[in-house]
Amino acid sequence: MTDLYDAIHRRRDVRGQFTGAPIPAPTLDRVLSAAHAAPSVGLSQPWDFILVRDAGVRATFHAHVQQERDTFAATLAPDAAERFRPIKIDGILESTLSVVVTYDPTRGSPAVLGRHAIADAGLYSACLAIQNLWLAATAEGLGVGWVSFYREDFLRGLLGIPAGVRPVAWLCVGPVTHLEATPDLERHGWRRRRPLTEAIHEERWTPAPPA
């Protein structure tokens, strides 16, 4: 039994602590079942999970991510570029498994209950599944790292994902040596966490206090 709040507050976006050790099949099944138990607009369950273990495919993706990292670095002011340099952005090669989560807008179409006014509602559902996966993995002693330095079309081509289906996340998953107490980006001085009180508004939107 794992405490929900413990999983929520210990969870980290992992880049550097993967061991590469195997994930027992029943563990992976519990984690994917948790993802699949997420809520979805109109009960459409528009997600799919592609499990990528192949080293060659992962190396190809990793090279693409490195390119995108350079593209991003080139947009930064010198001081930001300096802070970005030591930050590791992925664990694609070191993690045991990659799970690519996709969104299929045709699932349950044409009449997806609850999606007529908000086209993105199906995309939101896929994200809810990702958070369930992430918390279950944390509870199981696994780390998860979300890689978003990629072009969706590149990933479609790499994994044979049809044109109408959208890749939402590349998740690195696997056993880790430990979870850091402080998020990587905060440890590296990239950005500080915001106090919860600033995010809460009573009854109506209230502008942020002057910085």
Add this chain to the structure above:
Amino acid sequence: MTDLYDAIHRRRDVRGQFTGAPIPAPTLDRVLSAAHAAPSVGLSQPWDFILVRDAGVRATFHAHVQQERDTFAATLAPDAAERFRPIKIDGILESTLSVVVTYDPTRGSPAVLGRHAIADAGLYSACLAIQNLWLAATAEGLGVGWVSFYREDFLRGLLGIPAGVRPVAWLCVGPVTHLEATPDLERHGWRRRRPLTEAIHEERWTPAPPA
């Protein structure tokens, strides 16, 4: 202590079981703290939470949702319209509290680490916060119902949300008599859940088996 998997699998999208009983302040604080502990692209934490208790504001929103319900119903084939008719789509008036979750793309701009290639990555972060909130609420004995029958501009106007900030969800939150074992839409014959095995692909996308 509440088991993570218990919360994940008992969680429901609640429409009809709200009691309207008060939510103790420490409980609400734990639930919102859970939401705020979600991962976010570039540690941008782009979400805000507007707590709506005012009965007049909720009644106005409810009337708008009813209109959108009619708009959706008019698009349905006769047999689907018949199945849709008895399905309650919201608990706006009966729930204790409404929590409107928004996404602010300017938070942490211009250089949000991890968002240069995928503009929607910040929107995804707001959804991860919603799932944390939902699970924590479930663990605390509260129900959550996500209302998506609304126009974003209407909700902006109603709550004074700035043009650049996007409403992502209207969540009805509060104590409930019980959580249903089967999702409402399945109980009402709208749609059945998909087996997990159909959502899993090994190494590459595999087309669905013929229906």
